[in-house]
Amino acid sequence: xxxxxxxxxxxxxxxxxxxxxxxxxxxxxxxxxxxxxxxxxxxxxxxxxxxxxxxxxxxxxxxxxxxxxxxxxxxxxxxxxxxxxxxxxxxxxxxxxxxxxxxxxxxxxxxxxxxxxxxxxxxxxxxxxxxxxxxxxxxxxxxxxxxxxxxxxxxxxxxxxxxxxxxxxxxxxxxxxxxxxxxxxxxxxxxxxxxxxxxxxxxxxxxxxxxxxxxxx
Amino acid sequence: xxxxxxxxxxxxxxxxxxxxxxxxxxxxxxxxxxxxxxxxxxxxxxxxxxxxxxxxxxxxxxxxxxxxxxxxxxxxxxxxxxxxxxxxxxxxxxxxxxxxxxxxxxxxxxxxxxxxxxxxxxxxxxxxxxxxxxxxxxxxxxxxxxxxxxxxxxxxxxxxxxxxxxxxxxxxxxxxxxxxxxxxxxxxxxxxxxxxxxxxxxxxxxxxxxxxxxxxx
DNA sequence: CGGCTGCTTGAGCTCTATCAACCCCCGTGG
DNA sequence: CCACGGGGGTTGATAGAGCTCAAGCAGCCG
Numbered sequence: 047x048x049x050x051x052x053x054x055x056x057x058x059x060x061x062x063x064x065x066x067x068x069x070x071x072x073x074x075x076x077x078x079x080x081x082x083x084x085x086x087x088x089x090x091x092x093x094x095x096x097x098x099x100x101x102x103x104x105x106x107x108x109x110x111x112x113x114x115x116x117x118x119x120x121x122x123x124x125x126x127x128x129x130x131x132x133x134x135x136x137x138x139x140x141x142x143x144x145x146x147x148x149x150x151x152x153x154x155x156x157x158x159x160x161x162x163x164x165x166x167x168x169x170x171x172x173x174x175x176x177x178x179x180x181x182x183x184x185x186x187x188x189x190x191x192x193x194x195x196x197x198x199x200x201x202x203x204x205x206x207x208x209x210x211x212x213x214x215x216x217x218x219x220x221x222x223x224x225x226x227x228x229x230x231x232x233x234x235x236x237x238x239x240x241x242x243x244x245x246x247x248x249x250x251x252x253x254x255x256x257x258x259x260x261x262x263x
Numbered sequence: 264x265x266x267x268x269x270x271x272x273x274x275x276x277x278x279x280x281x282x283x284x285x286x287x288x289x290x291x292x293x294x295x296x297x298x299x300x301x302x303x304x305x306x307x308x309x310x311x312x313x314x315x316x317x318x319x320x321x322x323x324x325x326x327x328x329x330x331x332x333x334x335x336x337x338x339x340x341x342x343x344x345x346x347x348x349x350x351x352x353x354x355x356x357x358x359x360x361x362x363x364x365x366x367x368x369x370x371x372x373x374x375x376x377x378x379x380x381x382x383x384x385x386x387x388x389x390x391x392x393x394x395x396x397x398x399x400x401x402x403x404x405x406x407x408x409x410x411x412x413x414x415x416x417x418x419x420x421x422x423x424x425x426x427x428x429x430x431x432x433x434x435x436x437x438x439x440x441x442x443x444x445x446x447x448x449x450x451x452x453x454x455x456x457x458x459x460x461x462x463x464x465x466x467x468x469x470x471x472x473x474x475x476x477x478x479x480x
Numbered sequence: 481c482g483g484c485t486g487c488t489t490g491a492g493c494t495c496t497a498t499c500a501a502c503c504c505c506c507g508t509g510g
Numbered sequence: 511c512c513a514c515g516g517g518g519g520t521t522g523a524t525a526g527a528g529c530t531c532a533a534g535c536a537g538c539c540g
């Protein structure tokens with residue numbers, strides 16, 4: 047997975063004000079479900095504050111974290127655009143405020159701000175690459191590499207959040223135990239420091255370099 | 264991965280004639296590379312006949328098949344829309360004729376047929392679900408299940424093509440040997456018949472049922 | 481018919497999941 | 511303010527699914 051240090055280009059802050067006059071504000075706390083796999087979409091969501099994860103259950107009963115959305119992110123539009131029921135469930139990770147925009151208003155919003163549709167399209171194109179890069183990694187990269195890249199990715203995108211070992215594992219296809227072991231090793235190697243549940247990365251580049259070294263014996 | 268028995272809804276045959284007046288026709292034979300990972304997109308591609316695979320190399324040197332495109336499919340538009348270099352390489356799987364549409368013409372084409380952009384957007388939304396379903400499967404489903412689903416998916420989408428064990432493996436994250444072993448087992452169980460390199464599925468539903476049974480001991 | 485690519489089968493090994501036990505941190509309520 | 515409960519984290523031992531390596535076979539094209 048290519049790590050994006052900078053915020054994805056498809057975030058357009060200017061829309062913020064415009065959108066706020068549409069749709070209704072909703073609040074969630076950690077653990078709340080926003081929508082559930084299988085439901086029929088009725089609108090799309092725009093986060094003004096907080097963090098949301100898109101998760102699904104895999105065949106062996108493990109949770110899989112497919113994507114994460116922070117503030118200024120839309121979500122729920124994939125299913126809307128594909129005209130499919132939701133293929134996964136969204137869960138609130140930290141206290142979140144968002145705008146729920148029913149389809150009727152999406153239409154109107156798109157008419158008023160034609161760049162919105164293009165923005166959503168771009169975000170799909172972007173997320174598709176991420177998903178396929180993740181697939182590639184899962185198929186051929188050792189856990190250690192996946193864990194490091196996920197750590198860098200998640201902390202870069204959402205720095206002000208303490209990611210749990212479970213969440214990191216769900217994101218990259220590893221168990222909590224394996225993540226723990228990896229982090230312990232990284233700490234011994236002097237690349238990170240554990241501070242309670244927080245993980246301090248000493249130097250992103252060094253850590254990334256380390257993850258690219260093929261052999262973990 | 265949810266198997267789609269029917270052709271994906273985002274194929275719009277009516278565009279065929281309209282598009283043919285744009286762009287230039289190109290031909291490829293099996294093994295030809297159409298574009299390569301890292302290159303900067305200059306246009307998009309539309310297949311009039313044949314089969315193309317989007318592949319990448321994983322960390323351990325294995326080939327990964329991310330997507331396949333048949334006739335009436337566009338490809339190369341993800342990178343165009345995301346404004347990124349290609350994140351993977353497209354390889355011709357069977358003799359293919361396609362139309363190459365440089366960006367200048369894409370613009371014009373979109374103006375003339377506004378539904379085209381929406382069509383491309385839908386295909387991205389659709390492919391994103393597939394990619395995430397594949398990720399989920401890879402993360403939690405035993406190989407046997409993945410192989411069966413890939414077999415059903417690939418043969419449904421592109422029935423008139425003899426998929427090799429290697430290709431099936433690359434698509435679902437398994438080695439050629441593992442695919443062979445799985446197919447041998449399926450033949451012993453009376454679910455498929457091997458006819459040379461061709462694989463005859465006795466009954467899709469029975470096979471699918473079998474793949475959903477959790478335990479492969 | 482020769483050679484190449486793809487397929488098959490076997491043996492062994494390794495990575496990572498699984499199971500289990502324990503600890504630590506933190507928030508909550510008495 | 512302390513006790514307690516529970517979620518999260520750590521560590522160890524073990525097992526097994528599927529990969530790797532190897533060697534031979536079969537189908538297919540020139």
